[in-house]
Amino acid sequence: MADWFNTLPLEALDRQQWEALCDGCAKCCLHKLEDEDSGEVYYTKVRCRYLDEDNCRCSDYERRSVLVPNCVHLTVENSAEFDWLPSTCAYRLRAHGEPLPEWHPLVSGDRDSVHRAGVSIRGRAISDEYVHPDGYDEHIITWVE
Ligand code: SF4
Ligand code: SF4
Helix, strand or coil, rough: CCCHHHHHCCCCCCCCHHHHCCCCCCHHHEEEEEECCCCCEEEEEEEECCCCCCCEEECHHHHHHHCCCCCCCHHHHHHHHHHHHHHHCCHHHHHCCCCCCCHHHHHHHCCCHHHHCCCCCCCCCHHHCCCCCHHHHHHHCCCCC
16 A cells, blocks of 8 residues: 555554654654643754654664663554654654645655754754753744644
């Protein structure tokens, strides 16, 4: 099925399809702050140090849970809680039955289209090696919704 990514529900994806659904934007590897009173989540431009920012991929995907204990694993079982993800995230879109955008690599056939469309964090983030956690609030951004 050529357009499986827009027709199959998340529950029907095999492991390879599940992994391919990621658009490679890396927005989920940015640190977030949560307002304790309102529960609102604010994205910062501070990124995980293990992200290879040039290609927006985890530099040690297999060991990510060991390296970063709070690195979030997206699974079909927790798909009801995907609304903290960016509005552009393919998993969030598909959890709501929405189609992937035209810049998604599965639609365009080109892994760079997510970068050309200005959707990824490439060139816009700072590694958490250089920012004290108490200072994350100085790096809150509005370009992730
Ligand atoms: S936000 Fe979603 S689509 Fe983007 S890198 Fe993270 S999991 Fe993949
Ligand atoms: S460990 Fe890898 S997947 Fe997890 S937040 Fe860091 S860069 Fe992203």
